[in-house]
Amino acid sequence: MLNLEQPLRETRQTTAVVGSAACRKWDRVEEKDQLDYSDQTRWMMAVQAKRDRVAFGQLFDFYAPRLKGFVMRTGVPSAQAEDIVQEVMLTVWRKAAQFDPHRAQVSSWIYQIARNRQIDVLRRENRVMPEELTQEADLTEDASQIVALEQETETLRAALAGLKPGQREMVEKAYLGELSHSEIQAETGLPLGTIKSRIRLGLEKLRHELKELRNA
Amino acid sequence: MTAISHHISEPLMVAYAAGNLAEPYALVVATHISMCDECRARMAAHECAGGVLLEGTGGQAVSGDLKDRVLSGLDTEVKEAPVYARSGVFPGPVMAALKGKPPQWKSLGFGVRQQILQSSGKGSVRLLYIPGGQAVPDHSHDGLELTLVLQGAFSDESGRFGVGDLEIADDDVDHAPMAEHGEVCICLAATSAPLRFNSWMPRLFQPLFRI
Ligand SMILES: [Zn+2]
Numbered sequence: 001m002l003n004l005e006q007p008l009r010e011t012r013q014t015t016a017v018v019g020s021a022a023c024r025k026w027d028r029v030e031e032k033d034q035l036d037y038s039d040q041t042r043w044m045m046a047v048q049a050k051r052d053r054v055a056f057g058q059l060f061d062f063y064a065p066r067l068k069g070f071v072m073r074t075g076v077p078s079a080q081a082e083d084i085v086q087e088v089m090l091t092v093w094r095k096a097a098q099f100d101p102h103r104a105q106v107s108s109w110i111y112q113i114a115r116n117r118q119i120d121v122l123r124r125e126n127r128v129m130p131e132e133l134t135q136e137a138d139l140t141e142d143a144s145q146i147v148a149l150e151q152e153t154e155t156l157r158a159a160l161a162g163l164k165p166g167q168r169e170m171v172e173k174a175y176l177g178e179l180s181h182s183e184i185q186a187e188t189g190l191p192l193g194t195i196k197s198r199i200r201l202g203l204e205k206l207r208h209e210l211k212e213l214r215n216a
Numbered sequence: 217m218t219a220i221s222h223h224i225s226e227p228l229m230v231a232y233a234a235g236n237l238a239e240p241y242a243l244v245v246a247t248h249i250s251m252c253d254e255c256r257a258r259m260a261a262h263e264c265a266g267g268v269l270l271e272g273t274g275g276q277a278v279s280g281d282l283k284d285r286v287l288s289g290l291d292t293e294v295k296e297a298p299v300y301a302r303s304g305v306f307p308g309p310v311m312a313a314l315k316g317k318p319p320q321w322k323s324l325g326f327g328v329r330q331q332i333l334q335s336s337g338k339g340s341v342r343l344l345y346i347p348g349g350q351a352v353p354d355h356s357h358d359g360l361e362l363t364l365v366l367q368g369a370f371s372d373e374s375g376r377f378g379v380g381d382l383e384i385a386d387d388d389v390d391h392a393p394m395a396e397h398g399e400v401c402i403c404l405a406a407t408s409a410p411l412r413f414n415s416w417m418p419r420l421f422q423p424l425f426r427i
Contacts, residue, residue: 053290060283065275072276082282089286094294103260107267114270115235127235128242130249130256131308132299157268174230175266181231181241181360188230188265196261203253 027140036147040106048096059106060089067114074176076122084121088114098132100139101146102202105153115177139209145202152195159191220252220380228362228384229255233262240334240341240406243309244362244382247404250307251380305367305402310343319343326350341406346370348400352393359408361385363393368401370394 028049034042040062046055064085071081091113099109116127163171167189173179174188224232224245231237232245249255300311306319313333321329321343329345339359343366346352352370362384369378372393377383385391395401 053287056290057283057287060286063270064278064282064286066270066273068276068278070270070273073273078276081276082278085278086282086286086289090289090294093290094296105264105267107271108260108263108265109267111266111270112233112263115233115266119235125239128239128246128309128312130246130259131302153264153268156265157272160265160268160272171265172269175234175262175269177231177234177236179231179234179236181225181227181237184227184230186226188226190265192258192261192265195264196257199260199264200253200257203257207253 029141029143033143036143037101038106038150041101041146041150044092044096044099044106044109045101047093048099051096056093059092063092063110064089067110070114070176071118074118074178076118080121084114084117087117087121091117098134100134100202100206102139102142102149102205103199105149111175118177133203133206134210139206142205145198145205149195149198149202152198156190156192156195163189220254220378222375222377222381222383223252224248224255224258224382225384229258230262233259233266238338238408240339240408241360241362243313243333243341244364244404244406246309247307247366248364248380248382250302250309307366310366310404313341319345321345328352339406339408341404344401344403344405346395346401346403348395349397350395352395352403359387361405361407363403363405366402366404368399369396370401370403371396 028045034045037045040059043052043055043058043062046052047059067085067088068078068081071084072078076084088110092110095113099106116129119125119127160168160171170179170185171188171190174184228237228241228245232242237245249259298316300308300316302308303311303316306314310333314331319331321331323329327347327350331343333341333343335341344352346368348368362382363377364382365377365379367379369376369381370393371377372383372391374383374385374391376396377393383393
């Protein structure tokens with residue numbers, strides 16, 4: 001039962017995330033065991049663990065042109081698209097600690113940041129996000145989970161490439177935010193079930209570790 | 217806590233992941249995801265598809281100085297927006313909409329109370345407080361209505377909805393939910409337009425209560 005008389009605890013936590021302060025504490029595997037990771041994952045984890053600027057430059061070189069192309073496809077002019085790219089890449093740097101490779105690919109994490117940024121800029125609306133599960137928890141890196149998620153993403157990539165042109169166009173429009181919920185079909189034609197189950201395992205791992213931290 | 221059995225539909229999930237859901241609905245979806253790991257994983261799967269599309273997008277060359285502009289911004293101190301944590305039965309997104317304060321309930325009569333969180337041309341979203349055994353005002357509405365249970369439970373023609381369950385009602389549904397006996401039922405409800413009450417309250421009063 002909700003006690004209305006009792007003031008809710010002040011939940012505001014203002015975090016100014018700056019420079020090296022945003023390192024994520026991980027119980028990491030050795031670098032030789034990261035060889036199976038994609039380049040993007042290794043770069044991102046180096047940014048996360050060591051605030052590695054060279055790795056960040058590599059992420060920029062890979063993502064900036066793609067982000068610009070992606071944003072421009074929704075009709076945004078070149079200069080404004082570059083402003084969005086700049087904001088997205090700076091967010092990648094500042095929020096690096098929140099990236100969890102057991103639950104997300106670098107590309108999906110950046111996709112989500114880019115969509116948020118575009119809503120902020122173009123619609124002047126605040127994107128409502130779910131609760132973050134962790135800010136800067138200690139986690140144990142599980143290379144097999146990370147590699148398995150990457151492999152399932154490859155399967156998804158192949159499935160997307162195999163869609164008929166009309167269907168692919170609908171899927172692209174949906175993920176570019178050009179279709180309303182009533183225009184989106186219940187079935188996108190993409191096999192998302194296995195990837196969802198894999199992400200679920202990543203979530204359970206995280207829940208388990210958070211529980212152990214609380215009990216420690 | 218019993219398992220959640222009514223989840224976010226696929227079209228709503230894709231529209232939310234792509235950022236194309238009006239803010240009142242997005243608040244309800246984000247709140248459900250905060251309570252439901254199944255939908256959190258489903259959303260992440262859709263973001264994964266979005267990421268694959270992003271990666272496969274034909275690049276556009278960026279200006280020569282863009283990289284330097286970004287690199288020179290890395291050390292700039294930025295004050296991040298406040299993060300609101302769950303408090304009581306209210307998950308983080310609801311606390312953010314309440315700006316960290318407890319709800320300021322307004323009585324609608326018969327023990328029913330509400331707090332409007334947001335109301336604009338794009339729709340409205342509110343918290344509803346319904347005593348156990350009490351009917352939710354009988355109403356119909358234009359467009360989609362999303363109702364998420366935060367505490368207690370209610371039932372209507374389409375089933376029982378407990379904590380975490382999301383009811384998705386289209387514009388043709390004319391429903392009369394009833395809060396279960398016992399605990400007060402607290403819901404988060406979003407509509408595309410002001411609610412129209414059929415019998416429960418004279419329509420005359422609607423502007424007064426902003427229903
Ligand atoms: Zn769910």
